Amino acid sequence: MFDWLKHFLPKGLYGRAALILILPILTIQLVVSVLFVQRYFTDVTQQMSRNMMPELRMIETELRGAASAEAGFAAAASRASGLGLVLTRQAEAQTGDGRAFYDFSGRVVIRTLREAFESLKGVDLSDLRTVRLSFESPHGPYQLQFSRNRVTARNPHQLLVYMLATGALMTLVAFVFLRNQLRPIRRLAAAAEAFGKGRTVPYRIAGASEVRAAGAAFLDMRARIERQMEQRTQMLSGVSHDLRTPLTRLKLGLAMLGDGEEVEALERDVEDMRRMLDGFLAFARTDALEGDAEEVDPAEIARRAVDDAHRMGRHVIFQGAAGEGVALWRAGAVRRALDNLISNAVTYGGIAEVSVAILERSVRFTVEDDGPGIPEDKREEALKPFVRLVPGRNQDQGSGVGLGLAITADIARSHGGSLRLGESERLGGLKAELILAR
Template identity: 35%
Template sequence: MGSEQNGRIKSLMPTGLLGRSLLILMTPMLLLQIVTVLIFFERHWDTVARQLSRGLAGDVVFVIDYLGQYPDPEHYEWIQNTARARMELDLFFERDAILERQITEPPFGLVSEELYVALDERLQRPFFFDLDLDDRKLEIRVQLKDGVMSIIAPRKRLYNSTTYIFFMWIAGSALILYGVAVIFMRNQVRPIRRLAKAADQFGRGVDVENFKPEGAAEVRMAATSFMSMRDRIGRHLSQRTALLAGVSHDLRTPLTRMKLELAMQQSSPGVDALKQDVIDMERMVDAYLAFARGEEGEKAVLTDIGKLLTDQVGEALRDGQQIDLHIEDSLEMELRPQSMKRCIANIMSNAGRYATNLSVRAGRRGQDYEIVFDDDGPGIPADKREEVFKPFYRLEESRNQATGGVGLGMTIARDSARGHGGEVLLEDAPGGGLRVRLVLPIGH
């Protein structure tokens, strides 16, 4: 039960750094303001309401007592004019009337309760009051021995407008402070977003230009570390390519010499076998160099993925493959064209070795662009699908080793896809065989 509640709470929390930072910053401020306002209203408003209620009750008692001592019309007229001019009270006397309703216990509400207590303590007569006579006035009715005295007073005699002004100032200043906090926090989060974007671009092989450390000291430190890592990886790839170029030269020279010497030999079963071994070695060296070289030296450019796929399918059709191509959406993406061509060509070539027909579907799926290859071959067992991505790994049971290449095709394909921030996934095709899904993120 506790874990479910924690899960619900976490689901309500903001996921972004900006939202969480604002939550951490504003929650204590909001709680402090709430506590301050509550304490103010509990004490200040209670005190003000008590004092105002006692003042109004005192004026009412004074009027009632004065009329009790001087009931003649001349004194009634004088107290009526004086109450209107000095106390802001309008007096209306209903002779021989009886108070139909009276209040015998404190009503709900701070102001109502305080006024009831003040009148009950001082008046010692049946009374009734209506604080909502209209938007500006209230009424107090008092039972006298010869009638009912109705006293109309302005609502401001009981309600202090400064309380609401104070509340508006608190709310207004809080909104201003929160707005300033949002602006400053967005400026602090922006460098982190730029760093994340630069890391994503670098992971997809896109050149990160005009990127420089900025923001807080910790963010600048992370950006500097990222730039150092980028330079180290670049140097490592350059050194690896240079080393492999030297290895390529060293291996090709003796292989070429062996081919020339074998060509001068008379044909025999042993010589023919050696010639085939030399050809296989050359193919293995070329495949290994293609895998190790990867995408080194190629820059990402805006490429029409639909046209690139169409061209590769066209080449495969010329080589005799049976391919059904359907492109739902074609869009331009930042890709390394040669690397992506090798990826697609290896997937289709792999299907061409072991299947008769191949279906290719391409289109946008949410934030990704997917190319799905469905063949009618023998497929790959589920427990072997990750194994085929290992360099030089070949399936011996379900795939013919004699025609299976050197075991680098799918390795190169996944390496290229991941170099673009994507992935190559193997699944069961709906009609039997193997489904290969090439998923590429759509850059923003």
């Protein structure tokens, strides 16, 4: 029902927390202001206006009871002076009311006085400091003038000013406190984001108890994942190293047996086992990527990968880079992932095209070929380790063991990205998009 409202709400935690903090304060101030205007301005102004009525009636009675206009105005002027009023005769009564559009209390003054005096012809509140009343009497029109403070509370805006100033001060204090409370959460989010991109940044547990618990859980999880990565690498490295010795002995033994179809078949089996061990070791090293993260030029990485492919006699075309900028990556791992995609493309197709798109928050490497491609229902399975697809991407065509795309996908995930497979519209084969966060 309120989904449309989500588009206007802040996306970050700091903005949402600030909205939760400010919105109640503004609502309270608005409600208090409305009640203040209704109660204070209306009721107090109405009471003060009624307090002026006896004095105004006294002047009106004095004029009406006089035998002549001269005597009446002289007596009324003397009495008005004693009451703090200024009485002046008018040649013509001024009709109509006047007030500023923002003068809310003036509306109450006009309504209260008009309800009390039928002879009142006009109320002029244009001057916020003075009230001018025009009356009609048997001896001619006259005007009474007195200070506005007698019908309106003095400095009625002070409460609003104090309320706004106090609200602003409390909001500032709350912002400082809120920033201190959110800083540990933002540091935890930054550490988790960096770890998702393959970088380990220092993180110290701080903040409220709930944030400390989440921080401790994150550190335990990070340490456990790092131990598992290290153990897997050590295990596969050890297995690969231990198996190389008997494989070498087998290879030497077969060489001493001479030539023959059976010997050649056994030699091919030994070579396949050696490639499998190399693939296992390469897959294990994807979690322990070589080197530290550094600033690199994505376009330069792609250009060097294409140049190296050219030197190996492969038909690879570099389509150029859209955009410019640098990224914080482990260059060796990214280069290995791109080499895997290029090797995969030229193995199962005759031509490979490489392009780079440098976006604001990510970089997209695209490798396309003119091979048979991968069926849509097999693409997710192709990213799994040790999977050999048939018949579209028959692994017997190449020398791999089903780890090239899996290694590339692991490297993409370690850099906060992903590997997407699709169909090339230009070449008709496989389209592999390696997306990495900057």
